[in-house]
Amino acid sequence: SVMIFNKAGRLLKESTELYYNKIQIDSVKEYCYLGIYFTLTGSFKKAQHHLKLKAERALHILKKTIDIEFIQKSTLLHLFNTLIEPILSYGYQVWLPYELSMLEKFYTKNLLSAYQHCSTRSLWKPRI
Secondary structure: OOOOOOOOOOOOOHOOOOOEEEEEEEEEOOOEOEEEEEEOOOHHHHHHHHHHHHHHHHHHHHHHHHHHOOEEEEEEEHHHHHHHHHHOOOOOHHHHHOHHHHHHHHHHHHHOOOOOOOOOHOOOOOOO
8 A cells, every 4th residue: 555645635546556566556545554543644633533542541441440539649640651641642753743732631631630730741741
């Protein structure tokens, strides 16, 4: 499969058929490589959406396992940064320059609900 990126996000006309060893290569609208979704427009919104869903599933399992509202703040931050943050920030070196708000919204919605007095910026620091 091959992807030819373009702003319109549409597959190009059939006149742009590509061949390799006399075998036609199919054009695709999206492609998942190492868990990161690429789309024709070059946007990473679909990749972020999938990572967010995976992180929400992991957080749900964590919430079912322990009652996060009654543990120490340091323990909650350690659990979150160890179990949830790696899923949520997977591949961020590629998509972070384009969209940080998804991470901030996730942290605000899920982590800060237990600790209202913390700020998002002080909790999440990407590992660069």
